[in-house]
Amino acid sequence: MIKKLLPIVLILIFGGAGIAAGLILKPEPKEAHAELGPCGDDPNAAGKTAKKDTHEADKPEAPEDVSFDYVKLNNQFIVPVIKNDTVRSIAIVALSLEVKLGTSDQVYAIEPKLRDTFLQALFDHASLGGFDGAFATTENLIRIRRSLKEQAVNVLGDIVNDVLITDIARQDN
Structure with missing residues (x-):
């Protein structure tokens, strides 16, 4: 008992x-x-x-006439890192967009197309070895951000100010 x-x-x-x-x-x-x-x-x-x-x-002083909304994309991006025809690791990336004030609804309305172009850019980055080794270096993150911003501007136009990488990780097999 x-x-x-x-x-x-x-x-x-x-x-x-x-x-x-x-x-x-x-x-x-x-x-x-x-x-x-x-x-x-x-x-x-x-x-x-x-x-x-x-x-x-x-905090750095921001211009008073420019205001931004921050739009967190709903799901993370999962990118396989392939070496010799086998998946060696998986990169997981969470993104947010810095857009002009009041335009967040436009981002959510076109999110599927935006996710598609972001995935393509991330797959290209992975195929060039961007997620190998020390993948979170400053130069590497700037390269990813620049590519993602270019894709976002192609889809959404000039409402995009920046693409923010809010979380990035790699899981090795």
């Missing part, structure tokens, strides 16, 4: 301990952080000037 009750008791004890630890270690809500300055001081205190948030200071 004790052998049957012991696992249940242990599950209840450790489950309760996990819940308690989660509640104790839960971070403060963001609203509480927004009231304080970057050093934890009150920016509205008398005699002190409000400082810029350190994250805002690191």
